[in-house]
Amino acid sequence: MGELDAAPPAFLGLAGHPVRWRLLTALARSDRQVHELTALVGEPQNLVSYHLGRLRAAGLVFVRRSAADGRVGFYALDLARCGDLLAAAGAALHPALALVPPPLAGFAPPGAVLFLCTGNSARSQMAEVLLQRARPELTVASAGSHPKPLHPDAVRVMAERGIDMSERRSKHLGEFTGDRFGHVVTLCDRVRLVAPDFPGEPERVHWSIPDPARAGDGLAAFVRTADELSTRIHYLLHRIMPTSTVED
Template sequence: MTFPTKPNIFILCTGNSCRSHMAEGILSAAAGDLIIVHSAGTKPAGYVHPKAIRVLQEIGIDISNHVSKNMDTFLTQDIATVITVCGNADQACPVFPGKVNHYHWGFEDPAHAVGSEEEVLVEFRRVRHQIRLVFEAYAAGLREGAGGKS
């Protein structure tokens, strides 16, 4: 007997240093038993922003082992859903052609925040909160679609 594999959810952003990793961590925590979550960037920064790691640790999610990846790594994988999280109009987030589910939920890039250390952290927390609201709601929808399985 074979068991169906979990669908791959792909979260795409430009730099793959903040928003996409926060979304990946939050969605994995909320629905990781139903799906496999990946993130990557169109122009990866090459690191995961330390403040993104910190603000997720504050809510009990550890993304300290995440690495910044190029979207090309995933072009041959069977991706069920692509979610882009770029917020600024000047950022080009491509869509994977031929995929069934496409969503765009734009968030501002907290890596562009300026000010004191605490002011920048406030911005990271604000964006984390927005991402959390959207991706936990998405996870709740996935659970409902799966018959409420926990």
């Protein structure tokens, strides 16, 4: 079979449907529940659920039961897989079209980033230091609705990645309620329900990441959490940071 007879990449047909593209676009910004997606795309829930099922079967999205209410789930987009499939689709048309993300500019955008979870003992602290290491020029903070001491496995996992968290303290989100942020990222389904409004209407982002301390497999859960946070932060940076441009 010649190259002109080759079928188009399946990703193009899957993502190219108008409803599915709107769902992907919504999930690229934040994890969301079905009723939120239904309101955003303006389609009946049964139709939204059908298209989410198609995206889930293809491995583009996944769902997690809410830690705050096990009757509902949060859908999330696998941006790394989407990136791989987009790059493969471009390369299938022409080798020069294999997609490469643009480099980030060397200056910070206005507004700081605040990570929130319940205890500020693992997820939000890990996210804060990972983002700080990736872009030291950014102002980053973290807090919790019910702070508790840092979890030793969170400290250990970060130490294995060259980051010392041993002297950090947990903070209550009330310490920041009067501060301005460009982005507020909730990492816990429970804190999402109680997070206050912040001045300046920052962009609210939710990542439904399970509490590694409750996973039951010790250090391995904290390694998974650090890996997921690293991936999500990589893609968050491409949304909040200016990108460099190449001039002719």
